Amino acid sequence: MFEQLAVDRKTAAAIGEAIQSGRLPHALILEGGDEETRLAAAQEIACALVCESSGVKPCGVCPKCRKANAGSHPDLYLIEPEKDGTFIKVDAIRTLKTHAMLRPNDGDKSVFHIREAQMMNVQAQNALLKILEEPAPHVCILLTCPSKASLLETIRSRATAFALSNETATDSADENAPQTAKELLQTLCEGSELDLLTALAPLQKDRALFRSVLFAVRPLLRDALVAGGNTPALTEEADTALLLRRRLTQKQLLDLMDASQDCADALERNANLNLVLTYYCSRCSEIKLS
Ligand SMILES: [Zn+2]
Structure with a gap:
């Protein structure tokens, strides 16, 4: 998991493993990449820390993941400059410390x-240093x-640093996409x-693969639309095209193309x-029932 973190696969696997086993260091520095990449990485890790799934975290679908992704989880705190270019002052860190001393509201991590x-x-x-020196077990910074x-x-x-890059780690994404x-x-x-x-679950580990799969879905749907006619197919998946054609209406096929x-x-x-991923799953299910 965590391949979407824009770190190399070994690091991604190490972070995932540390989270699964509850051994993630209490302070992490995510450096490098661009602002969006860093935000996405922090969000992913925060979400995994509060996720209540017994399987791979973050599951993205449990109530805690949903809250985390909606920005409404009570134990996730964001400390940032009040305006771009201004300092984060000691008061903000004192507030952090106050919250860090309390038990989490909704789980076992803040x-x-x-x-x-x-x-x-x-x-x-320096105020932050005090917190890092004596971290409460439920606190992750x-x-x-x-x-x-x-x-x-x-x-x-006192923190473990991970270097991010702007590129999402990817190696076999395109190779696996058509089959997936x-x-x-x-x-x-x-x-x-x-x-x-369940079929979508492996994609939650791999942003690049998901994107490639979405691109690979469209020619299959298009072949289903023209199946049985004279228009040449784009893929060699005639059986899949026929199956889709039998099970879905033309409107459903077009809607699926749009959703993808x-x-x-x-x-x-x-x-x-x-x-x-969650949105795609619900759109597909809606289209199937429409
Ligand atoms: Zn979850």
Whole structure:
């Protein structure tokens, strides 16, 4: 999991493993990449820390993940400059400390994301240091910044740093996409909504694969639309095209093409992966029932 974090696969696997086993360090620095990449990474980790799934976290579908992704989880805190270019002052960190001393409201973790952490002034960093020196077991602090070099050495030495890049890690995404797309559409035709959710689950680990699958779904749907006619097919999946044609109306096929395009666009815009996945699943189910 966590391949979408824009870190190398080994690091992604290490973060995922640490979260699954409850051994994630209490302070992380996510440095590098662009602002959006850092936000997405912090969001993904925060979501995983509050997720109540007994399986792979974040599941994206449990009530806690939903709250986290909607920005309404009571134990996720965002600390950031009041305006761009202004410092994060010591008062903000004192407020953080007050919240950190309390038990979480809704689970067993409180997660504090300090965005633009390099904007903490020295006083603020020293106040944070006190918290990092004696962390409460339920507290996790995520610091995002362009470079950890802009933080005090004392902070850096008490946090685990991960370097992000602007590129999402990917290797075999395109190779696997056509097969996954085919299975997805077969499941849509023949399975329940739960089956569909299960079929989509592997994509929650891999933004690049999901995007490629959405692109691979469209020619299959298009071939279904023209199946039985004289128009040449775009794929070699005649059986899938016929199955789709038998099970779905022309309008349903067109709606599915639109839904796939909308979700691919959302991923391009760097929308939250799990949200897009959940949305795609519900759109597909709605279309099937329409
Ligand atoms: Zn969850």
